[in-house]
Amino acid sequence: MVLNPVISKLAGKLVVLASASPRRLEILRNVGLRFEVVPSWFKETLDKSLFKAPYEYAVETAKQKALEVARRMPIKHLKTPDIVIGADTIVTVDGLILEKPVDKHDAYRMLSSLSGKEHSVYTGVAIVLCHEKENEEVDYQLIQFYEETKVKFADLSEDMLWEYINSGEPMDKAGGYGIQALGGMLVEYVHGDFLNVVGFPLNHFCKQLSLIYNHCTSSSDQKSESVHLSVNGTHPTPVLSQPTPSVPAQSSHGSSSIPKPSSSSSSQTHHTHCSLAHKVKRKGSDSEVSQSSWMLVNSLSKHTDGREAKLCNSENTTSPLITRSEQLIERDVTEHEDSEPRKEDLERISELIDGFKASKALFTASRLRVFDLLHRMPGLDAAQVGQEVKASVKGTECLLEACVSLGLLKSKDRTYENTDLATSLLRSDSCFSLHGHIQHCDDTLWPLFSHLESAVEEGHSQREKVFSRKPKEDTFHNSQEAKLRFMNAMHSVAKVAGKSVATAFDLSRYKTACDLGGCTGTMACELTKAHPEMSVTVFDLPAVVELSERFRPLQSNNRVSFVAGDFFQDELPKADLYILARILHDLTDEKLHILLSKIADVCKPGCGLLLSEIFLDEDRSGPSRGLLQALSMSEGKQRSATEYSLLLKSHGFNTAQIRHTDNLLDAMFCIKA
Structure with missing residues (x-):
């Protein structure tokens, strides 16, 4: 050659x-x-x-x-x-x-x-x-x-x-x-x-x-x-x-x-x-x-x-x-090593150093329902907000001022109201609310990242160390509460990203779909809106299917159904399109092989697979939300679009299209060879 x-x-x-x-x-x-x-x-x-x-x-x-x-x-x-x-x-x-x-x-x-x-x-x-x-x-x-x-x-x-x-x-x-x-x-x-x-x-x-x-x-x-x-x-x-x-x-x-x-x-x-x-x-x-x-x-x-x-x-x-x-x-693009630090460099490093403070300020304001309160009653001062959320005046004032500096609130004459961003994404009852995701980050990810040094040194998650210390008086209640918090987080992310994923590709040729690990069915609902002739089966664990009723809209969607089961052990529902949204990044290589092999076995040539994950840059230099998520040290790994494409190809799926959606999740459409 x-x-x-x-x-x-x-x-x-x-x-x-x-x-x-x-x-x-x-x-x-x-x-x-x-x-x-x-x-x-x-x-x-x-x-x-x-x-x-x-x-x-x-x-x-x-x-x-x-x-x-x-x-x-x-x-x-x-x-x-x-x-x-x-x-x-x-x-x-x-x-x-x-x-x-x-x-x-x-x-x-x-x-x-x-x-x-x-x-x-x-x-x-x-x-x-x-x-x-x-x-x-x-x-x-x-x-x-x-x-x-x-x-x-x-x-x-x-x-x-x-x-x-x-x-x-x-x-x-x-x-x-x-x-x-x-x-x-x-x-x-x-x-x-x-x-x-x-x-x-x-x-x-x-x-x-x-x-x-x-x-x-x-x-x-x-x-x-x-x-x-x-x-x-x-x-x-x-x-x-x-x-x-x-x-x-x-x-x-x-x-x-x-x-x-x-x-x-x-x-x-x-x-x-x-x-x-x-x-x-x-x-x-x-x-x-x-x-x-x-x-x-x-x-x-x-x-x-x-x-x-x-x-x-x-x-x-x-x-x-x-x-x-x-x-x-003629322009010299070289600077001396001993020159003064640039303003933008100092600002960037300061933002990173103070990043955890900004996160916790957002988490605290969200937990106290500050954004809900100011949506119902805009124009309150710090004392009035503190009285409503049952917090000190001094602490409330500091929190509100911090939220103004972060662009979450507006202040006029020492009274406060939501910015458009807060109205759209931070109210608990807004259409695209991330309130559930924020609560999950505060309750689960914040404690895990407090032990990041140990996680990096040991190379595995600190979940057992962090959460085994919590009291277990009411095991059933705590377990159900934890499931609801997680489902609420997945539900809020799916509400924000669901439409972008569902409309990323023309899926009109497919009439039946199965959303594996579809949780509350939010992604399934978006798919039926985008593709009026499609019906979607949500396949998830029995406990998840039971709790999902709390998240379903008052007007039921008769083209979205729920089936309880374990996709590692049970037979998968028949469909000509399978959906994997935020599933693969969390699985070990062994579990990946089991799941993808099961999907490949039930798919005929021409069947589709819709994958939705955060796609890393090919040189793994970003996006930061995917790489920071990897620091939680789960069993799985974050991948680039090419890595996902090669992974799916090894199980008989050819990548037809890739879409970076500029939303919380990216999308890939594959076809069974």
Whole structure:
């Protein structure tokens, strides 16, 4: 295999894939490449009209993805990668660029335009080589290329189009189809690299690696370029003076020279371009470096005036770079280690130090029903509030003032009322109340986190140590009360996040669903609202089903039913869609295997699985709510979307769509193969 000769040269190097695509990840892992996944934060908002050819758009997007990660890692991750790989795949037909469809109708539009026609699939790839200098500067060298594959679709009938769209497969794929799966049935022929259509041109990539590591001069022999940032207002853009590129490149047509970017009108398909991209010092101000990097990376997407600057090398060849024409100034992004702490750094650390105080202030105000009181009787002063909640005037005044500083209350003439946030989320009787979740955090998580040091040292939960000390005079009552508190917490989270999860995907093809561990049935109710032809069975433990009656709406939903049972031991209710909301993160690997195997056994091909969890970033740098939850040291673990996708794939479920909802829970839709 063409990659084998360079495998040994990649050993010990930090290779980073700037993409969360499961397909690219699988292609590269299948050839034995070892790498980390750090998804790019680059916002794909480039103006397509600025590019003369579709492949230029794909290459530029791939470049910006890779450069964003390469610039961010030394600062935010405190480690410099050796290689960063960025890629972007697009489909073009009749001069239009087709990316991922936003909904079923968009998928229909795309697939209809491809029916009976030949179209092009372009993947732009950028390889960034990072050279760390002794003075802690980092040089970034860029190799970029693209691959084109011709694909011909058969004439597609309306029935075939909608059957494929309703499978859910088109929704996360460029052009609305996946050639490696069901979408392969739509294709008459492929001319070119098949894997390029899947999402990554492996053959061309391997050839580039071979050229880099077999013919490239060492980075120590290369001349470093100077970086000037031109500034007009708040949008600096790079103007680089560069040496002649020392890394040879080769087109797919066998040319050993680097095509001159200025001859774009006559350039051949699949060309490669090499240049030094950027240099920055690792030490220094995080905000200055990251801000300038973001501005540099997003300069194309913020372009407005249509003028061009030129990127020049020592041979006086030019490559168009969309930018502003601005006055040049030289900017040093390095600060001395002994400089005064920045105001924003001090504020951030102070927020973290005082974070537990803010949490406890919220918990206390919630427990005293302060937000309920001020909703019924706005405009009370501290003495009046203290009298109503049976607390001291001094203590009440301090608590109310703290809540004002946290943005939970408003104060006028020493009287108080709720902010919109408190009215919406903190009242116990509001539609989206988090009161139950807050009470659970105060009663259960706060005591556990008070023993966090022991949990970290021992590597397991402190639940037994914390709660075994409580009196057990009324075991039944305490047990029931604890169950109700937990159910109330799950109920409040489901009320807030349920609609976002239920509407994340088009599930109209499924008529029967089973919510495993569905607790109070809130998620099930949201699913029936979003999908009027669906009926949902909530399957949970007998004690939970019995207590769930307290949470059900006065007007019963006849499309939501409850069945008592243990999903580890009992037979699962029949359904064509299974729901796992906030279940998997809490299970050991053994229990995961048991549950997923049971679901896989009862699912026929085409059955769906809706997963809802907090999805970690691929580099496990966030979100903090998921990583902080992991500190409770439960039996399970928090995972990224890719990790969940691979876990479900091992049990026969292919990921069709992933949705980061910007709510409390994310969502993933999988289909049984």
